[in-house]
Amino acid sequence: MNRLKLTLIRGLPGSGKSTLAKTLNAVHLEADMYFINKQGEYQFDPKELKKAHLWCQNQCKYYLSEGQNVVIANTFVKHWEMQAYRKLAKLFNAQFSIKVCTGNFQNSHNVDLLLINKMKKNWQP
Structure with missing residues (x-):
């Protein structure tokens, strides 16, 4: 059995996070989807930002619990x-794994x- 994967894609707005996330074989989540x-x-x-991030974390937990790989694309x-x-x-x-996008789109x-x-x-590298 293959081990589950959780991939984080980080980067500034317009760096290509969503585009990269869509190429990975995983459930694609972002706080912006909220x-x-x-x-x-x-x-x-902006007042709902904390809720959006909690939603994203809960969705991630759900999909991992269902045995699906997950990719999160947030800044x-x-x-x-x-x-x-x-x-x-854990x-x-x-x-x-963590991937960093540095594109300028x-x-x-x-x-x-x-x-x-x-x-x-x-930004913290």
Whole structure:
């Protein structure tokens, strides 16, 4: 039996995280998916960000518990933001890996350049 895999893809908005995630053989999750309404429209609400990340972690836990590989594509600017996923990998004895995207493409959620620059300044390699 193959060992489960949990892959984190981190990078700034527009770095190619979602594009890379879609190429991997795994359930693709992002906190941004929480903000897609029933009509398929993206409606970001910064007040809901904590809930979005909890949703993403819970979805990850569910799919791992179902024996499916998971890839999470979030910015993960700070190391602590990946900690919950490290714990989930350990809990399910999943192979854990982190990929970093550094491309420079149009970001799909029109994140403000000032915010991107702030993330760049706070980035922990």
